[in-house]
Amino acid sequence: MASVIIPANKSITITNKLPDGNINGDTILVGSDGITTYFSYLFFDLSVIPSDVLICYAELILFKTDNFYNDVSKVFGIYPCSYFSTYTTFNNHPTIDGCMPKYFYPITSEVVAKATLTPFVSAWIVNPKRSTCIMLFGKNNDIIASFGSAIIKDHYLIPFLKVSFTPIPQKQLPDKCIPPAPPNGIPSLAQVQVTGTVAANAKYNALIDVAVKRHLTGTTDNYYVVDQYDNVGENTPLHIDKTYYITINPKPNPQDTESIIFGGSYSD
Numbered sequence: 336m337a338s339v340i341i342p343a344n345k346s347i348t349i350t351n352k353l354p355d356g357n358i359n360g361d362t363i364l365v366g367s368d369g370i371t372t373y374f375s376y377l378f379f380d381l382s383v384i385p386s387d388v389l390i391c392y393a394e395l396i397l398f399k400t401d402n403f404y405n406d407v408s409k410v411f412g413i414y415p416c417s418y419f420s421t422y423t424t425f426n427n428h429p430t431i432d433g434c435m436p437k438y439f440y441p442i443t444s445e446v447v448a449k450a451t452l453t454p455f456v457s458a459w460i461v462n463p464k465r466s467t468c469i470m471l472f473g474k475n476n477d478i479i480a481s482f483g484s485a486i487i488k489d490h491y492l493i494p495f496l497k498v499s500f501t502p503i504p505q506k507q508l509p510d511k512c513i514p515p516a517p518p519n520g521i522p523s524l525a526q527v528q529v530t531g532t533v534a535a536n537a538k539y540n541a542l543i544d545v546a547v548k549r550h551l552t553g554t555t556d557n558y559y560v561v562d563q564y565d566n567v568g569e570n571t572p573l574h575i576d577k578t579y580y581i582t583i584n585p586k587p588n589p590q591d592t593e594s595i596i597f598g599g600s601y602s603d
Contacts, residue, residue, distance in 0.1 A: 345378040346485035366473030388500040393456035398492040522584035533573040541599035550590040
């Protein structure tokens with residue numbers, strides 16, 4: 336199992352105090368004092384995570400800048416949301432996915448607040464077209480919390496995702512369905528020139544075989560093509576002068592022996 340740390344790339348705060356503006360500073364604000372309400376957004380670039388993995392665990396880490404006391408009655412939440420920008424405002428805000436809220440309790444004596452976001456990250460990996468943004472909000476009307484933003488000068492306070500993942504196991508096909516492994520080595524082309532005559536009003540089925548006897552194993556490998564010389568309906572013989580290129584894989588060694596075998600028969 337592998338783990339990665341993904342710092343937030345972007346952040347912004349909006350508030351009803353600035354309905355057509357936003358706050359983009361060292362901290363993000365979340366919550367409400369009953370008069371002023373703050374929502375904050377974070378964006379994460381997940382391109383470091385391969386697409387063919389199973390997300391085992393994902394956790395958001397926020398670094399607090401105030402409220403270092405214990406009060407578990409203060410509930411904060413997180414929604415996945417659409418993209419945001421410097422033009423995001425309280426009156427022009429991203430759309431949230433209200434079906435997937437996650438709640439956490441940051442008002443403690445700890446310097447960090449943590450929230451499990453495994454379902455969020457799993458959904459983002461499964462559908463790479465989805466936005467990898469989240470919105471933070473408060474459920475109470477009597478507290479506002481602040482956390483380090485994506486652009487805070489003290490990089491120790493930048494929020495991040497900690498994600499653990501493992502490769503998705505590949506299903507093994509039944510033995511009878513497993514195609515044979517291709518031969519190792521570099522292939523070569525054998526050029527075979529065929530000349531001859533097919534009788535009038537006849538059809539000849541031909542097999543051109545290059546037999547390679549391997550000196551290391553003593554076995555003979557056959558590489559062949561088939562062709563049909565159709566002279567049906569013609570009252571004169573058909574002259575054949577044709578070149579075939581047959582792939583030999585692996586390429587014969589100097590000690591190997593090659594033989595050209597031509598065979599076939601007339602058909603009705």
